[in-house]
Amino acid sequence: MKPAVAANTNHQNRRPSWQALLTILMYSFMYIPIIILGVYSFNESRYGAIWKGFSLTWYRKLMGDERLFFALGDSLKIALCAVAISSILGTLMAVGLSKYRFPGKSLYVGISYLPLIIPDIAIAVATLVFLASVAIPLSLWTAIAAHMVFCLAYIAIVVSSRLQGLDPNLEEAALDLGATPTQALLKVLIPQLTPAILSGCLLAFVLSMDDLLISSFTAGGANPLPIEIFSRVKTGIKPDINALSVLLILASGLIAALSEYFRCKSDRI
Amino acid sequence: MKNSGFDRIKAEQKPKKLLALVVNWLQAIFDLIWRWLSNLARPIGLLGPAGIWLLLLMVLPMLLITELSLVPGLKPGQPIAGYGLLNYLRILEPTYLQVLQRSATFATGTTLLCLLLGFPVAYWLALMAPKRWRNLLLVLFILPLWTSSLLRTYAWITLLRSSGVINLVLGALGLPTQSLMNTPWAVYIGMTYSFLPYMVLILYASLERLDLKLLEAAADLGANPQIAFWRVTVPQTLPGIAAGCLLVFVTSLGDFVVPTLLGGPSSMTISRLIYNQFLGVARNWGFGSALSMVLILMVSLAIALLLKYGDRNPEIYS
Numbered sequence: 001m002k003p004a005v006a007a008n009t010n011h012q013n014r015r016p017s018w019q020a021l022l023t024i025l026m027y028s029f030m031y032i033p034i035i036i037l038g039v040y041s042f043n044e045s046r047y048g049a050i051w052k053g054f055s056l057t058w059y060r061k062l063m064g065d066e067r068l069f070f071a072l073g074d075s076l077k078i079a080l081c082a083v084a085i086s087s088i089l090g091t092l093m094a095v096g097l098s099k100y101r102f103p104g105k106s107l108y109v110g111i112s113y114l115p116l117i118i119p120d121i122a123i124a125v126a127t128l129v130f131l132a133s134v135a136i137p138l139s140l141w142t143a144i145a146a147h148m149v150f151c152l153a154y155i156a157i158v159v160s161s162r163l164q165g166l167d168p169n170l171e172e173a174a175l176d177l178g179a180t181p182t183q184a185l186l187k188v189l190i191p192q193l194t195p196a197i198l199s200g201c202l203l204a205f206v207l208s209m210d211d212l213l214i215s216s217f218t219a220g221g222a223n224p225l226p227i228e229i230f231s232r233v234k235t236g237i238k239p240d241i242n243a244l245s246v247l248l249i250l251a252s253g254l255i256a257a258l259s260e261y262f263r264c265k266s267d268r269i
Numbered sequence: 270m271k272n273s274g275f276d277r278i279k280a281e282q283k284p285k286k287l288l289a290l291v292v293n294w295l296q297a298i299f300d301l302i303w304r305w306l307s308n309l310a311r312p313i314g315l316l317g318p319a320g321i322w323l324l325l326l327m328v329l330p331m332l333l334i335t336e337l338s339l340v341p342g343l344k345p346g347q348p349i350a351g352y353g354l355l356n357y358l359r360i361l362e363p364t365y366l367q368v369l370q371r372s373a374t375f376a377t378g379t380t381l382l383c384l385l386l387g388f389p390v391a392y393w394l395a396l397m398a399p400k401r402w403r404n405l406l407l408v409l410f411i412l413p414l415w416t417s418s419l420l421r422t423y424a425w426i427t428l429l430r431s432s433g434v435i436n437l438v439l440g441a442l443g444l445p446t447q448s449l450m451n452t453p454w455a456v457y458i459g460m461t462y463s464f465l466p467y468m469v470l471i472l473y474a475s476l477e478r479l480d481l482k483l484l485e486a487a488a489d490l491g492a493n494p495q496i497a498f499w500r501v502t503v504p505q506t507l508p509g510i511a512a513g514c515l516l517v518f519v520t521s522l523g524d525f526v527v528p529t530l531l532g533g534p535s536s537m538t539i540s541r542l543i544y545n546q547f548l549g550v551a552r553n554w555g556f557g558s559a560l561s562m563v564l565i566l567m568v569s570l571a572i573a574l575l576l577k578y579g580d581r582n583p584e585i586y587s
Contacts, residue, residue, distance in 0.1 A: 119523020
């Protein structure tokens with residue numbers, strides 16, 4: 001039935017194609033740096049790449065590092081607050097955009113894409129200038145406000161793409177059966193959207209935890225983790241940061257798995 | 270309500286009829302306004318909060334830096350003395366033009382590298398990999414995106430520095446060691462590493478939707494696989510290629526972490542220059558705002574090019 005494709009497959013079975021070989025190479029390219037980082041976090045030696053024996057020194061040092069824990073705390077506060085508020089604003093925005101037509105809608109949509117398009121450094125600078133011009137002192141709260149901008153934009157995108165695949169009849173049926181529009185939103189639409197909202201939240205959470213530039217310009221005295229890590233690694237290799245990386249990479253692997261789970265669930269409904 | 274009012278009118282005597290009619294009308298008008306308001310309240314309730322937030326913290330700040338970019342030599346805390354184009358003219362000085370050019374070169378080079386390395390991977394994943402493993406393999410490839418970009422860049426310091434792993438291996442093999450850290454090569458490696466998953470993700474989505482029947486048709490009509498690839502596969506995935514290139518180009522153009530950590534002092538890029546105008550030693554907000562405007566302009570230009578040329582009809586050859 002498919003002569004060309006079948007011939008192709010036979011060919012592959014005999015000898016791996018160059019695409020497959022290159023793919024393997026690229027997977028190693030993606031993972032070797034992370035694996036090496038992991039291996040060296042257990043290295044006794046402080047300097048150089050030479051293996052001096054297995055040790056948990058750096059993990060022990062990490063556990064006693066109060067500054068890092070405070071930084072992690074600041075990061076978590078910013079990310080959790082920003083994501084929690086944005087999840088509501090972003091979802092409402094996505095629902096609103098899917099339901100209503102109004103003059104200036106394309107402008108609204110265009111503005112909602114700005115946080116995704118404009119480079120972080122420009123957003124960070126502009127936010128700093130704005131905060132300075134209205135004389136709001138920089139703090140954890142200004143960082144949360146600034147993070148909310150990109151968090152709600154990403155959450156709205158994820159939720160919007162899910163909304164497009166939804167059956168509009170379900171909500172109409174609820175309305176026909178006597179539900180108020182608010183009831184229809186809360187009891188019919190939102191449950192259908194929950195997996196998408198959660199996966200959007202996870203994405204926003206990861207982006208917020210990863211953000212260096214916007215926090216650098218808006219956090220003031222607060223010291224989120226990326227800023228702390230950046231100021232330490234600027235000057236070179238720090239084995240305790242290797243250990244920290246391993247822990248954070250494991251945590252983000254967990255978040256990725258969770259997100260994939262929500263995505264599958266979202267597709268299945 | 271209206272019906273009961275109407276019934277009431279019929280039941281009442283004549284003098285009260287007029288009053289009842291007015292009350293009835295008022296009620297109807299009030300009802301209309303109320304319905305109109307509640308119709309309006311819903312979209313405002315849904316779109317208002319996010320809209321206000323975007324207006325306050327996205328649109329207004331952008332307008333503000335547009336204004337500041339027209340104030341020459343503005344230091345933080347200073348009042349605005351006068352407007353002028355001096356900040357923009359200053360960007361045209363050779364030192365700064367070189368920075369712009371370097372940023373554009375890094376971004377272009379990274380985009381090409383990602384396309385060259387990413388296309389075969391996406392092709393293999395979408396068309397040649399065992400079907401039931403495809404999703405898992407794709408997720409595995411983009412998994413590093415979930416980890417901190419700062420730490421992924423940091424990982425390359427371990428490999429690239431003079432006493433790093435690459436030189437350890439080269440030395441063990443008896444090859445001359447390389448000093449890769451703080452060179453443009455390190456920036457290309459770091460950026461390609463950071464943004465390759467985006468490219469693969471987008472190309473995969475595009476290749477997955479490829480109509481295989483067209484390839485069969487091409488083969489039936491006597492095209493060899495190479496010709497079929499260039500005349501059928503590539504034109505069909507062109508929107509995906511354009512979107513992937515745009516994403517990688519825009520992200521690497523504004524990237525701060527990789528040039529700072531891997532590129533060293535010789536790899537000054539536009540984002541680092543902007544950073545220095547605000548948080549570094551330079552402290553020139555006006556000039557920094559002008560540089561930000563130029564960066565935004567470059568990004569917008571790339572997007573405009575995509576909209577113009579990237580969105581060709583994918584079925585042009587069908």
